Amino acid sequence: MVMTFVFAFFVGGIICAIGQLLMDFGKLTPGHTLSTLVVAGAILAGMGLYEPLINFAGAGATVPITSFGNSLTHGAIVEAEKHGLVGVLTGMFEVTSSGISAAVVFGFIGALIFKPKGNVD
Amino acid sequence: MVIVFQSKPSLIAGGVVAGPLEKRSIFSQHFDATYDDERWQMKTNEQGHRKMVEEACEFAMKKAGVKNKDIDYFMGGDLVNQMTPTNFAARDLDIPFIGLFSACATSISSVIVASLLTEVGASNLALAGASSQHNAVERQFRYPINYGSQKPQTAQWTVTAAGYALVGKHHEEYPSIEAATIGKSVDYGMDDPFHMGAAMAPAAFQTIQSHLEQRNQKIYHYDLILTGDLGQLGIKLLKGMFVESGIKSEELKPLRDAGAEFYGQDETFQSGASGAGCSAAVFFSYVIQQMRAGTYKRVLLVATGALLSPLSFQQGETIPCTAHAIEITMK
Amino acid sequence: MEKEQYKQLEQNVTPNPPYFKNVAKAFLVGGLICTIGQAVSLFYMTFFDFTEATVGNPTVATMIFFAMILTGFGLYKKIGQFAGAGSAVPVTGFGNAVISAAIEHRSEGLVLGVGGNLFKLAGSVVLFGVVSAFFIALIKFILVTLGVVSW
Numbered sequence: 143m144v145m146t147f148v149f150a151f152f153v154g155g156i157i158c159a160i161g162q163l164l165m166d167f168g169k170l171t172p173g174h175t176l177s178t179l180v181v182a183g184a185i186l187a188g189m190g191l192y193e194p195l196i197n198f199a200g201a202g203a204t205v206p207i208t209s210f211g212n213s214l215t216h217g218a219i220v221e222a223e224k225h226g227l228v229g230v231l232t233g234m235f236e237v238t239s240s241g242i243s244a245a246v247v248f249g250f251i252g253a254l255i256f257k258p259k260g261n262v263d
Numbered sequence: 264m265v266i267v268f269q270s271k272p273s274l275i276a277g278g279v280v281a282g283p284l285e286k287r288s289i290f291s292q293h294f295d296a297t298y299d300d301e302r303w304q305m306k307t308n309e310q311g312h313r314k315m316v317e318e319a320c321e322f323a324m325k326k327a328g329v330k331n332k333d334i335d336y337f338m339g340g341d342l343v344n345q346m347t348p349t350n351f352a353a354r355d356l357d358i359p360f361i362g363l364f365s366a367c368a369t370s371i372s373s374v375i376v377a378s379l380l381t382e383v384g385a386s387n388l389a390l391a392g393a394s395s396q397h398n399a400v401e402r403q404f405r406y407p408i409n410y411g412s413q414k415p416q417t418a419q420w421t422v423t424a425a426g427y428a429l430v431g432k433h434h435e436e437y438p439s440i441e442a443a444t445i446g447k448s449v450d451y452g453m454d455d456p457f458h459m460g461a462a463m464a465p466a467a468f469q470t471i472q473s474h475l476e477q478r479n480q481k482i483y484h485y486d487l488i489l490t491g492d493l494g495q496l497g498i499k500l501l502k503g504m505f506v507e508s509g510i511k512s513e514e515l516k517p518l519r520d521a522g523a524e525f526y527g528q529d530e531t532f533q534s535g536a537s538g539a540g541c542s543a544a545v546f547f548s549y550v551i552q553q554m555r556a557g558t559y560k561r562v563l564l565v566a567t568g569a570l571l572s573p574l575s576f577q578q579g580e581t582i583p584c585t586a587h588a589i590e591i592t593m594k
Numbered sequence: 595m596e597k598e599q600y601k602q603l604e605q606n607v608t609p610n611p612p613y614f615k616n617v618a619k620a621f622l623v624g625g626l627i628c629t630i631g632q633a634v635s636l637f638y639m640t641f642f643d644f645t646e647a648t649v650g651n652p653t654v655a656t657m658i659f660f661a662m663i664l665t666g667f668g669l670y671k672k673i674g675q676f677a678g679a680g681s682a683v684p685v686t687g688f689g690n691a692v693i694s695a696a697i698e699h700r701s702e703g704l705v706l707g708v709g710g711n712l713f714k715l716a717g718s719v720v721l722f723g724v725v726s727a728f729f730i731a732l733i734k735f736i737l738v739t740l741g742v743v744s745w
Contacts, residue, residue, distance in 0.1 A: 143636075150632035151625040154684070158624025159617045161679030165413070166611045172412050172682050172691075173715060177722040179683060184723065188730035196650070201631030204650040205657060205684045206624070210723050213650070218731030223745045230731045234724060240651035241658065241685045242720060246712065248662040248689065249696035253708045256666035256697045258308070258398055258408040259301070307701040407698035409665045410715065411674020411681055411690050413616075416609055451600050461604045465595070496607060503603050504595055 146200045153195065153202030176207050183211030188219070210241055265477040266443045272381040273437035274374075274591065275388070275429040277547030278322030280315055282397065282423030285544070288536075289527045293548035294424075295322040301398060301423055312341065312348035312396035317355055319425035320390050323547075327429050329388060334358045336380055336389040338373035339427065342366065342400045342539055349394065358390065366568030367492050368446070369393035370426060370543035371587040375443045377430040378589070392427030392547060393566075395538030404456065404573055417458035419494045419522060419537035426543025428551070435594050438554040438562075442590040444474040448570060450583040456571060460497020460522075460534055462582040463567040467493060468504045470586035471565055478590070482510065485517045486559040489550065490586070491542030491566035492522030494534035521545035542566040554593045562591045616678055623673065623680030631657055631684070654685050661689030666697065691715040 157179070164175045183206075186192040192212040196203040203209060214234055221233025279294045282301045291297055296318070302311035303318075316339065324330060337358040341349045346362045353360035365372040370393040377389035398408050400421045406412055433439055449469055453462035467490050475481065482488065482505075493501060498520035506512050525536035525545065546564050553559050565588040571580070595603075635653045638644045644652060664670040670690045673681045681687055695714045699707035713720060737743045 147629055147632050151629045154628025154631070155621040155625025155680075158627075158677075158680045158683045159621040161624075161683040162617045162620035165679055166613055166616055172679075172687075173718050175679065176682065176688070176691075176716075177718045180719050180723045181726045184726035184730050187727075188734055197646070199628075200646070201635050201653060202625075202628045204635075204653060205628045205631035205686075207683055207685060207688055207719060209650065209654075210685070210688070210719065211726060214723050214727035215730050218727045219734055219745070222731050222735045227735060230728065230735055233731065234727055241654045241688055244655035244658040245689045245692035245716065248658055249692040249712050250704075250708065252662045252666050252693040253696040253700040253704070256409075257700070258402070258694075258698050259668050309701075402698050406715065407694040409668055409671055409690070409694035409697055411665075411670040411672075411687065411694075413675055413678035413682075415611060451597050453604070458608065461608065465600060468595070499607050500604060503607060504600070507595060507599070507603065 149199040150202035153199035154206055157206040157208060179206070179208050180211040183208030184215040187212040187215035192216070265474055266375070266379070266445070268378055268382050268440055268442060270382050271433045271439040271441055272378045272430050273432065273434045273439045274551055275431040275434065275437055276323045276326035277426065277428045277551045278319040278324070278326065279424065279426045279544045279548040280318045280322065281544055284397070285422055285424055287527070287529065288525050290525065290545050290549045293552055294544065295548070301396070308396055308398040309343060309348055312343060312394065312399050313351045315396060315423070315425040316341070316349055316352035316394050316427070319392065319394065319427045320352070320356060323390060323427050323429045331356055331358055334388050334390055335386040336360070336377060338363055338377050338389060338391040339393055340364045340369040340373065340539065341394050343403055348396070348399070365585055365587060366570050367537060367539045367542060368566040368568030368585050368587045369539050370491065370546055371564060371566035371589055372445070374428060374430060374440070374589055375445060375587060378440050378443065381430055381432060387432060389430045390427050391430050392425065393539035393543040394425030395421055395423070395540035397421045397423045397538070400538060414533055415457050416533050417455070417460070417496055418533045419459055419492065419535055420526065420532040421538035422525065422536045422541045422544065424540035424544035426540060426547040428547045438551055438591045438593050440589050441592050442474070442478060444470050444588045446470040446586040446588070448583045448585050450581055452581050454581045456576050456582070458496070459537060459569045459582070460494035461500055462569050463493055463584040463586070464497045464500035464504065466584040466586040467501050467565055467567050470588050471563065472508070474563065474588050474590070482514055482517055485561050485563050488518045488563040488565065489546070490520045492535070492537040493520045493567055494537060495523045496534050498523045554591065557593070560593050564589050564591065619676060620678050620680035623677035624683060627681065627684045627686060657684065657686050658689035661686040662693050665690050665693045670694070688716055688719060
């Protein structure tokens with residue numbers, strides 16, 4: 143179990159380090175970097191490689207934004223297997239990432255209780 | 264073409280107010296007031312921005328012992344949307360007003376227009392200046408305030424400050440405006456909104472060079488040539504351009520930048536300060552005070568502005584920049 | 595001075611980003627956030643009825659809750675300045691992008707401000723996530739139909 147923590151740390155860290163390389167060497171904005179990683183997660187899911195990564199590294203694979211591409215793709219593929227072409231579409235509507243709903247809810251709550259502050263300390 | 268003012272309008276007084284972080288500025292002792300609340304007790308950043316403009320004008324008027332009704336014109340601008348903070352301040356100040364936009368070079372473009380109005384006899388007293396409020400400007404040009412993006416070392420920090428000067432008829436005991444140069448919009452192909460100093464340096468170079476040439480002056484004729492907000496990298500680039508044009512680096516001593524010096528060496532602010540309020544705050548407090556104290560006799564103030572918008576950046580345009588200069592002397 | 599010559603000067607004066615330091619910081623902070631995520635997962639698996647396969651959803655939601663607190667108190671931007679991609683790439687960064695936009699635009703009201711700008715920064719992630727999921731599932735469906743691969 144301790145090893146899962148170690149793997150989570152390393153796998154998560156490496157995904158973030160790749161993101162940093164995209165920003166610094168690739169001169170990408172954060173928006174471009176995150177979009178790239180999401181597509182990368184979706185491709186890995188399509189090749190069936192992301193689920194093994196989650197089994198191996200736990201939160202190291204579910205917490206980075208790549209998992210968002212994975213969960214959407216995974217959902218679409220599972221439904222496609224069951225319902226064929228229609229499933230490709232309906233799958234995505236059934237399995238959205240909890241990240242979106244959580245961000246929407248907490249964004250709303252955050253907007254109600256916080257104010258933007260410019261102080262650096 | 265350089266403008267030479269026969270009547271030599273004077274900077275009768277300056278009013279500068281700044282926000283909480285600006286207490287850390289090396290110039291803060293010269294400001295008239297710094298506030299703990301970045302919103303000036305108002306509901307929104309933009310309302311605080313407006314309030315700041317009004318207070319800077321109040322300070323300038325108080326120092327000269329005049330009231331709103333004694334002022335003929337109000338010239339100024341900021342960086343937010345259609346300059347609503349300044350437009351709304353003009354509504355409350357109740358003075359004939361034209362909003363001017365030269366991005367961060369507005370502090371000087373407004374003084375030039377005010378001086379011209381004075382020169383032709385249309386104005387006895389005019390308020391001219393510019394301002395910027397960190398939160399309001401950042402959300403407009405970059406990201407929400409609380410968004411955790413990593414700013415590179417080349418980035419600059421938009422100051423929260425408003426600086427306004429009272430431009431009047433010539434008086435010997437006040438710094439006087441002898442000449443001015445209106446800059447071109449210069450584009451050297453720079454496109455990084457987190458590296459404004461590099462985009463603006465060529466504009467500053469062209470304006471300074473053209474001013475010196477047409478006035479038949481050299482850099483050593485000035486006690487101080489102060490650019491607005493090139494930042495620590497921008498001023499290096501400007502000096503580099505002068506060196507490559509054949510001027511020895513020891514001759515460049517009078518050349519300084521308000522943005523590079525504003526926050527001292529604090530690394531939190533990366534390459535230094537920027538924003539329309541940066542040059543306005545330093546020019547209309549520190550510089551006016553130093554001239555009246557006799558430290559400087561001849562000064563060239565060069566406000567620099569990057570003429571980009573979030574839209575132009577997203578559409579992949581490069582960043583054109585401008586620089587406007589006034590030459591001020593003190594007997 | 596010519597533009598080309600100026601570009602040269604600009605490149606000489608402008609420092610490169612500290613590549614190694616930035617990557618190291620991103621790795622450490624990113625790894626740390628994922629380790630915290632693992633602890634949250636363990637919490638849900640120990641005290642609630644979640645398995646390794648289902649624990650991803652509550653973990654992600656909890657991490658975004660943390661992001662809201664840190665964003666609201668202005669701490670996430672400080673972590674972001676230090677960690678770069680280390681705090682941008684985890685879902686907390688996605689949360690930060692949504693929540694910071696929401697807080698920022700509160701002054702324009704809940705409908706036009708918060709509602710209209712919530713996905714101002716994070717919208718691209720949703721767009722490319724959904725679109726790539728659609729096309730990849732479609733490609734896989736075609737490949738399976740053609741008998742090239744199996745489900």
